[in-house]
Amino acid sequence: MRSFWPIYKRELFAFFVTPLAWVLITVFLLVQGMHFFLLVDHFASAGQQLSDQTPLQAFFGNTVLLYLVLFLLVPPMTMRLFAEERRSGTIESLMTAPVSSVGVVLAKYAAVVTTYLAMWLPTVLYLVILRQTGDIDWSVAASAYLGVLLVGAGYLSLGMLMSAITKSQFLALVLTATVILALFILGVGEFVTREGTVMHDVCSHVSVWAHMNDFASGVVDSRRLVFYGSLVVLPLFVTVRAVDAWRWG
């Protein structure tokens, strides 16, 4: 595990020294800024009629914009993690140094999660702005950000796995986007299936929409924690196995 730090640092370096990270962060903040502006504008004109929801809840839950952003940003963030190294051959230098597969995988994953958090960090400003107009329930805000972290961490883990099973960055991008979209569509199934059926239960269990609604209103359900915990750990585990498997190819 001592190989963790150098690889973690190098991954962050590689991410921020190339334009990719800055382009992604800019796009992300533009979309989120617009989103926030629309919400504030909406709440300002509608006044107290929407008393069942706070702007905070509307920002994190009950909105398609959040998923759209994740759908667009996660695949390009994870696509290069392993695919690029395998295509260019740098993986050979990396794996012949005294490093462990677990260390390499965790370091790369930690780096991409760090980047993801860095993207969200400026949105805390929105809370500060909202505070000008009224009180903010900070525990609800924390729960909302926990939701954002969990959903993102799960998607990033899936994305890294996709990058590990192909040498093509583009293919990794397409695969990741497909899986994220599939998860989302499965979640939408919650609204089209009849209540009480197995399909409905399955759909509502994986529905990122419902999850984020919960988190945004301050509900931290242990089922959600288990679901996203699995969504992080399982792909990580398979990625480690994939990295080990290259040696026997």
Place this chain on the structure above:
Amino acid sequence: MISVQHLVKRYGSKVAVDDLSFEVDRGEVVGFLGPNGAGKSTTLRVIAGFLGPTSGTVKVAGHDITTESFEARQKLGYMPEAVPHYPEMRVVEYLTFRAELKRVARGERKRAVWDAMGKANVRDVANVVIGHLSKGYRQRVGLADALVARPPLLVLDEPTAGLDPNQIRDVREVIRELGKEHTVLLSTHILSEVEASCSRVVVIAGGKLVAAGTMDEIAKKRRSAGLSVVVRGDLDAALAALRGVEGVAKAAPDAARRTDDGVHAVRCSWQKKLDEASAARATEEAVGALVRAGVFVREASPVKSSLEELFGELTGARAGAGGEEEEGAA
């Protein structure tokens, strides 16, 4: 330092390395010679711990590469064939990263990077982004990378591939210098490379070992390729006599040697695949035929095949069996 025993590496059904065994002792500079596609890179990748052996054992400094991979990799500096680097990093950043990865202690890292850059002659590009470097410099950055943790063993995969003649000379110089402190195993498909820098050579073809030993020992395997004679008398009669001998493929005046006053140097070459015993008999007959033709024989000396020809013979017979080298699992 390296012990390879019955190594087999298969890619699917294709056998890249087939029951290969050899040893490299401490302090040696060993050349790993073979034509393209012989399985050199695959073998070196297994030794470096990048690929796992299908069967057989590989030990590096006493550590088995599969069970004690960590320890083995720490003893070894490896330079891959294509010398891949992260193009967005500066040379000094990259080497510092590599030093940290290879567990050079924090306090010694700067020193280690500086020393490695000195040995590999890349100090003048220390602050250049790797993506902007020429092939020769990138090759040497790869060498510096292999050296940075001061491993006792260096494994270099075609260290001079793709370089211009001046750069090749520089790199050979560096390798000779490194041979004083490190054990070196370097692969190449160029014979003169081995002659220039190695104390011993291991020749493989089609994934199999075909010869191993010092250059002198290998040179002894050269077969007799023909006969060089100096005769006094009629040149045409001598040539006719020689051409009549069984086993002679060609006989012609030796253009390289001066002839005068009816003294002629003649060189004849044996037919291909003539074994040593037949060559000896053909030599006896040739001298006899010359005498019978009424020319006086002043000198008769066997001509050995060149090292290049020997290399071709050693590896050529197997080349068909092995086929192209696998790209690897990378």
